[in-house]
Amino acid sequence: MKLHQLEALVASAEAGSIRGAARTLGLSQAAVTRALRELEESERLPLLIRAPEGITFTEHGKVLLMHARLVLNQLDHAHSDLERLRGRVEGRLMIGVTPWITLTFLAEAVRLFRTRMPDIRLELFEGLMAVAQPLLRDGSMDFAVGQLHPGASVQEFACEPVLNYESSVMVRDGHRKARARSIHELLDEDWVLNFATDGQSDLVDYLFTRHGAQLDERRIVRAQSVATLQTMVEKADMCTWCPTILSRVPPFGGRLRPLTLRETFEPRQLGIVTRRNSTLSSAAITFVQCLFDVIRRHARSARKEDLALFETLELLV
Structure with a gap:
């Protein structure tokens, strides 16, 4: 398994064809085709499915593609760190950031x-963790500022x-169930939630089952963005569960109402999420330190706005 073969594999996946991969890499189609065939021969496994409309990957190919992306991304980090030691700071940093x-x-x-x-070159990806996790998994994203879902x-x-942060069941201001005092009063409502592909059962258990409540899971709409979630709450009268702090800051402040329920939800933990055993670049480490410095400054502030924020937050760094 050689580096140019992995580059051909990743480029083919991103372009969707060998011709596109050749353009990306600045090589001939024959050279890319040869690299992919050599890779299949060395691994003694079929990796690609070739068709007139483009290429797809076998299950073996998908597994190798994930690792190939990780290898190439780690090499990019190494290159950036070496350039820094030479006195030239350059490179790209991609960060996933939870909306709040x-x-x-x-x-x-x-x-x-x-x-x-x-x-x-800084690239910010505003995304809930269900969106960020696949990008962390294949190494496309350096790290995420967020919270791992149950499961x-x-x-x-x-x-x-x-940080530790409080979470609440919320509805729009003026919702017919704005005075609800139990999760059991909300089982006939539609819900909009965010969760990883394999995380729905864990989240349903956390919000409902452990409290003796049974929600028809067909009532759940899965939102992949905070904008979708907000629209479903405000325009479709759905219930949601999210960080309480969203009810304190624009554009949600005054528009989302946290419900005071008998059922309690333990504080959630927000952190710097990385792929286990990965190495952060110097740029990533610097950004994390900048974020820590900013959060600490607000935590020490006596401004009314900051005091309101930290009513729902607990600093851990």
């Missing part, structure tokens, strides 16, 4: 990072704690 961090601390952290590492593999991901 985007609405509170992110802008200041980015400004601080830009003063410390102005040559890094997420602790063997696959690691999480460095930053």
Whole structure:
């Protein structure tokens, strides 16, 4: 298994064809085809399914593709770190950020990072963890600022704690169930929730089953973005469960109402989520430090807005 073969495999996946991969790599189609055939021969496994409309991957190919992306991304990190040691700071940093961090601390952290590492190409991916996890898994994303869902593999991901935060069942202001006092009063409502592909049963157990409530899971709409979640709550009268802090900050403040239920939900933990055993680049480490500095500054502040934020947050760093 050679580096140019892995590059051909990843480029073919991203382009959807060998011709597209050849353009991306600046090689001939014959060279890319040869690299892929040599890879299949060396592994003694079929990796690609070739068709006139393009290529797809066998199950063996999908597994190898995930590892190939990880290898190439780690090599990019190594290159960036070596360039830093040579005195040239360059490279790309891709970060997944949970929406409530985007609405509170992110802008200041980015400004601080830009003063410390102005040559890094920063890519911010606002996404709930169900969206970020696949990108962490294949190495496309350096790290995520978020919270692992119940059922997420602790063997696959690691999480460095930053904050504990409260969570609440919420409805729009003026909802017919705004005075509900138990999760059992909400079982005839539609719900919009975010969870990983394999995480629905764990989340349903956490929100309902352990409290003796049985929700028809056909009532659940899975949202892949906070904008979708917000629209379903405000325009479709759905219930949701999310960080309480969202009810304190624009654009949600005054529009989402946390319900005071008899059932309690333990504080959740937000952290720096990485693929276990991966190595963060120097740029990633610097960004994490910038974020920590900003959060600590707000935690020590006596401003009314900051005091309101930290009524629902507990600093862990």
